[in-house]
Amino acid sequence: MERKLRSFANKASGILDIVGLESAYWKTKQNSFLTTFRSLCRTALTEDRAIITPWQVAGKIDYEKLIEQFGTEPITEELLERFKHMTGELHLQLRRRIFFSHRDLNWILDVHERGERFVLYTGRGPSGPTTIGHMVPWIFTKYLQDRFDTKLYFQLTDDEKSLWPPPGMSLDETKFWTRENALDIIATGFKKGKTLLLADTLCAKTLYGLAVEVAKHVTYSTVKAIFGFEDSANIGIIFFPAMQAVPAFLESRLVGKNVPCLIPAAIDQDPYWRMTRDIAPKLGFFKPAQIHSKFLPGLLAGGKMSASVPESAIFTTDGEKAARRKIMNAFTGGRATVEEQRKLGGDPEACPIFQYEYFLFEPEDSKVEDVRQRCLKGELLCGEHKEMLACKVVDFLRSHQERREKAKEMLEEFMVTDEYFGKKP
Numbered sequence: 435m436e437r438k439l440r441s442f443a444n445k446a447s448g449i450l451d452i453v454g455l456e457s458a459y460w461k462t463k464q465n466s467f468l469t470t471f472r473s474l475c476r477t478a479l480t481e482d483r484a485i486i487t488p489w490q491v492a493g494k495i496d497y498e499k500l501i502e503q504f505g506t507e508p509i510t511e512e513l514l515e516r517f518k519h520m521t522g523e524l525h526l527q528l529r530r531r532i533f534f535s536h537r538d539l540n541w542i543l544d545v546h547e548r549g550e551r552f553v554l555y556t557g558r559g560p561s562g563p564t565t566i567g568h569m570v571p572w573i574f575t576k577y578l579q580d581r582f583d584t585k586l587y588f589q590l591t592d593d594e595k596s597l598w599p600p601p602g603m604s605l606d607e608t609k610f611w612t613r614e615n616a617l618d619i620i621a622t623g624f625k626k627g628k629t630l631l632l633a634d635t636l637c638a639k640t641l642y643g644l645a646v647e648v649a650k651h652v653t654y655s656t657v658k659a660i661f662g663f664e665d666s667a668n669i670g671i672i673f674f675p676a677m678q679a680v681p682a683f684l685e686s687r688l689v690g691k692n693v694p695c696l697i698p699a700a701i702d703q704d705p706y707w708r709m710t711r712d713i714a715p716k717l718g719f720f721k722p723a724q725i726h727s728k729f730l731p732g733l734l735a736g737g738k739m740s741a742s743v744p745e746s747a748i749f750t751t752d753g754e755k756a757a758r759r760k761i762m763n764a765f766t767g768g769r770a771t772v773e774e775q776r777k778l779g780g781d782p783e784a785c786p787i788f789q790y791e792y793f794l795f796e797p798e799d800s801k802v803e804d805v806r807q808r809c810l811k812g813e814l815l816c817g818e819h820k821e822m823l824a825c826k827v828v829d830f831l832r833s834h835q836e837r838r839e840k841a842k843e844m845l846e847e848f849m850v851t852d853e854y855f856g857k858k859p
């Protein structure tokens with residue numbers, strides 16, 4: 435099967451790459467998934483587009499096209515100006531267009547301007563260790579929480595990851611990763627008392643009733659169309675999108691009054707929000723607003739950073755040696771020889787080392803620009819640039835890991851259970 439996959443991957447080269455394909459296969463180890471995956475690839479190839487679903491991301495992503503395909507709005511200069519006017523200096527991820535698309539963001543800003551409150555909602559599928567790629571939208575969410583002083587619902591979908599992609603993990607495994615991921619979430623710096631980590635199976639009583647109300651309004655043919663489920667999909671995952679909709683409405687239900695909700699998340703989660711927005715008015719709730727981010731690329735050629743391909747990803751728990759090794763082995767698309775590199779220059783857009791600086795590790799815009807220029811002109815060689823980045827990443831990991839240790843004592847304060855909500859929803 436692996437050989438078959440590789441030969442398929444070779445044929446698909448240009449748009450898709452081996453890393454994306456392999457990771458999808460290894461995640462599932464299931465032939466039925468491979469069939470679906472192949473047909474997705476075929477479509478993508480003929481339509482010349484990347485594959486983006488809530489479970490996999492492969493290919494060269496054209497974010498402008500995604501805005502069209504998903505029917506979202508671009509974040510315009512005008513909107514950024516408004517944001518700046520309200521919050522002061524724009525966050526790096528807004529300035530650099532890492533958050534690039536939205537729905538109803540103006541409405542959320544209106545709400546805030548009127549002095550009314552809104553809540554934030556984001557989440558994580560606990561299927562493995564946290565990578566620094568996962569942290570990109572979390573860092574931005576923390577910024578939003580700080581700036582707007584909001585409550586944050588953070589869902590951990592231990593149920594989802596046990597159901598999908600097939601064969602899924604055992605619930606014990608996803609619960610294990612829930613705790614591990616929660617430590618990284620807490621270490622990101624969210625506000626205690628204003629941040630509720632909801633693991634689905636620990637908050638089942640609280641979430642289930644609302645999920646049933648949601649599910650009642652969503653037909654099988656709708657989820658099939660939105661998520662591409664085939665007849666072989668288990669019935670758990672067909673229901674699951676209702677669970678992911680719930681935190682968008684939870685605050686409204688708890689306080690008995692509609693409270694607007696903004697969801698910062700990577701663009702691959704958008705199918706869930708299309709469904710959630712569709713049914714919101716039927717239940718008398720506001721449609722949740724969204725702000726969508728791009729993906730941090732993996733260290734190997736193409737695809738996003740993926741926990742299932744360890745060398746493509748920096749884990750938050752990586753030691754100095756592992757982090758350095760992965761960075762030094764990264765695929766930069768550099769030229770064959772130093773002379774060529776000096777003469778022809780590099781391609782920062784396609785290079786993960788540059789992208790890591792851009793997404794996370796170089797706070798100053800003028801320095802990022804300088805690095806870009808020096809790379810383009812062949813002045814900054816890949817080896818040198820890798821060394822530079824490795825130092826920054828190691829520093830980041832060191833302080834993150836200290837906060838992560840401290841988070842162990844705070845787990846109980848952040849992770850809520852049904853008892854916390856009492857009999858309310």
Ligand code: TRP
Pocket residue numbers: 488555556557558559589590591594678697698699700703
């Ligand atoms: N489905 C998401 C994942 O697999 C987890 C998730 C649940 C989520 N609720 C969310 C992600 C809200 C972003 C925002 O990772």
